Amino acid sequence: VPPPSASGGPQQPAMLEPCGSRAGSELRELSRALDGFEHGRGRTTTDWQLLRKLAAVGLPVYPVAILQRCLPLLSAALVGHLGTTEALAAIGLCNVISNITGVSWLHGLSGAISTLSAQAWGAGSYRAVGVHLQRGFLILLCFADLPLIVLWLSCE
Numbered sequence: 001v002p003p004p005s006a007s008g009g010p011q012q013p014a015m016l017e018p019c020g021s022r023a024g025s026e027l028r029e030l031s032r033a034l035d036g037f038e039h040g041r042g043r044t045t046t047d048w049q050l051l052r053k054l055a056a057v058g059l060p061v062y063p064v065a066i067l068q069r070c071l072p073l074l075s076a077a078l079v080g081h082l083g084t085t086e087a088l089a090a091i092g093l094c095n096v097i098s099n100i101t102g103v104s105w106l107h108g109l110s111g112a113i114s115t116l117s118a119q120a121w122g123a124g125s126y127r128a129v130g131v132h133l134q135r136g137f138l139i140l141l142c143f144a145d146l147p148l149i150v151l152w153l154s155c156e
Contacts, residue, residue: 072099101151106144110136 072095079091113136120128 102148105148106140109140109144112136113140 076088076091076095079087082088113132116132117129117136120126120132
């Protein structure tokens with residue numbers, strides 16, 4: 001648990017700044033701007049400044065999300081050039097099965113973990129964040145990863 005600050009509340013842990021990137025300083029500026037806005041100290045930034053700060057943090061993630069959504073399309077396009085309709089049907093079926101049994105299952109469980117961790121962080125309970133993450137990793141390993149490995153390896 002972090003030591004208390006001068007105001008008596010828990011001290012915020014320092015954000016890690018990524019190597020060779022401005023993301024850490026931009027996140028700190030954004031955090032300060034939002035903190036002043038939420039706690040009634042008046043609006044320290046205009047809406048456009050806040051939007052620019054949010055865009056500076058969020059826009060680098062956008063191309064990764066788009067490319068991640070294009071992976072099934074890319075694999076279908078590559079297999080489609082083989083010329084057989086059976087291969088294209090197989091890759092389509094494979095994408096559907098992996099999305100139903102793997103991606104959606106893991107995404108749902110990890111979404112629950114991130115929600116609980118965010119609530120604990122917002123409440124200032126930093127120890128609970130670690131507990132939620134450790135339990136979440138254990139749950140994902142036991143109830144998602146290992147059964148999926150067995151399921152996918154048993155397919156013919």
